[in-house]
Amino acid sequence: MSQKTQVAIVGAGPAGLLLGHLLRAEGIDCVVVERQSPEYVLGRIRAGVLEQITTDLLQRLGLDERLNKEGLLEEGFCLADGERLIRINTYELTGKHVTIYGQTEVTRDLMDAAEDRGLEIIYEVSDVALHDIESDAPYLTYDKDGKEHRIEARFIAGCDGYYGPSRQAIPVSVAREFERVYPFGWLGILADVPPCHDELIYANHENGFALASMRSKVRSRYYIDVAMTEKVEDWSDARLWDELAVRLGPDAAANITRGPALEKSIAPLRSYVFEPMQHGSLFLAGDSAHIVPPTxxxxxxxxxxxxxxxxxxxxxxxxxxxxxxxxxxxKKALSRVWKSERFSWSLTKLMHRFPDDGPFERKMQVAELGYIASSQAAQKSIAENYVGLPV
Structure with a gap:
């Protein structure tokens, strides 16, 4: 079976769905293919801090009704150094907010609006392959229900994540990969409990890193860094709550509400950029081209x-x-990607203890946090990057 479209999109995560909606709003025909089911896609637990670029796009599409009702506007966040909270007032320093609204909810809003907006999404496909990407008539093939299908397009957009087929379709002879794998992962717990603070806290403690964040006023997400040799099953809920209380410090610990984990997992951290993000008629977007640590x-x-x-x-x-x-x-995309990679890398380096770090590196962290605490210029630089650089 064969069909034709202007843009074939591989991947129905938020990148692919958002691209599909933006193209349909411009009257451009497109089809999205996704190897997983809608339920599986919505089951992925991901981040929930939205920059203005993301909320502006949802607003432009008229898909921000739930976002406006349920999203939490944040005017700042905190860095903790074991002795104090250093508040970065992002709104005062930049005039911009970030919004707390889960990626799952963004994906749900994009999914729910697809049929009315004429966005075709084909779920549960297998064996997706890209063909003739160096020509003006690329196409992709996939299997569904035991039959092979073909989509002919002018362009293909690879929004299928790090393990998808799109990036792998670019010849090795032109590919360049830049990667930093970090020697720890984030052990996270999601629980239906109120957050311990009304803004995010990134903590650098003698025991290691911790993050207090939220998905709503009644759902919290906490993390600590652990060695990649650690196993989730070795961390009971009680042990994890105890460690969070230590690393976040006494003020935050006094306001922690404990509860059973809805989800608990260890996520590896790495920085990764693939170049080029375009080859012939194939374009990469999102995790298929780059990954940042969640910091x-x-x-x-x-x-x-x-x-x-x-x-x-x-x-x-x-x-x-x-x-x-x-x-x-x-060129446009990679300029912003590398600047964001720099910020995520620098914040990760500042707030984590690396195994090879010694007393000198620790003193540098202390000095940097002290400088940030006393310098509005340093805080403004952090705030500008945190709320999102211009597009």
């Missing part, structure tokens, strides 16, 4: 800026007969 909450927001640039490029090509519109996508 700083850039993953979803980088995907949003990618698809913002990509939708503008496709709109220029199809709607304004601008054949050069697509050629600038990779």
């Amino acid at each position: 700083g909450a850039k993953g979803l927001n980088l995907a949003a800026s990618d698809v913002h640039y990509l939708s503008e490029a496709f709109a220029g090509f199809f709607n304004r007969n601008d054949n050069d519109a697509v050629s600038g996508y990779a």
Whole structure:
């Protein structure tokens, strides 16, 4: 079976769905294919701090009703150094908010609106393969219900994550990969309990890193860093709550409400960028092209800026007969990607204890946190990066 479209999108996570909606709003035909079921996609537990680029795109699409009702506007966040909370007043320093609204909820809103907006999503496909990506007539094939299907398109957008087939379709001869694997993971617990603080707390403690965050006023997400040799089953809920109370410090600990875990897991951390983000008629967006450590909450927001640039490029090509519109996508996207990678890497380095670090590196962390506490200029730099750099 075969069908034709203007843009074939691989992956129905938030990047692929958001791109699909932006293209449909421009009158551009597109089809999304996804190997998992809708329930599986919604079951992924992910970040929940949205930059203005992400909320602006949802607002432009008219898909922000639940976001406006349930999202929590944040005017700042805190760095803890074991003795004090250093508050970064992001709104005062930049005039911008971030919004707490779970990635799962963003995905749900995009899914629910797809049928009414004419966005075709084909779930539970297998053996997706990309063909002729160096030509002007690429196509992809996939299997569903025992039959092979083919989608012919002018462009293919790979929004299928790190393990998807899109990036792998780019020849090794032109590929460049940049990676830093971190020597620890984040052990996280999600629980239906009120947050211990009304803003996020990133803590650097002698025992290691901790993060207090939230998904809503009644659902909290906490993390500590652990060695990758640790196992989730060795961390009872009680042990994890005890360790969080120590690392977050006495003020935050006094306000922690404990509860049973809805979800508990260990996520590895790495920084990764793949270049080029365009090859022939194939374009990469989101985790298929880059991964950031969750420190700083850039993953979803980088995907949003990618698809913002990509939708503008496709709109220029199809709607304004601008054949050069697509050629600038990779340069624009990668400029913002590398700046966000820098911020996530620097915040990770500042707030974590690395196994090879000695007394000198620890003194550097203490000095840097002391400087941040006393310098509005340093706080403004952090705030600008945290709320999201311009697109």
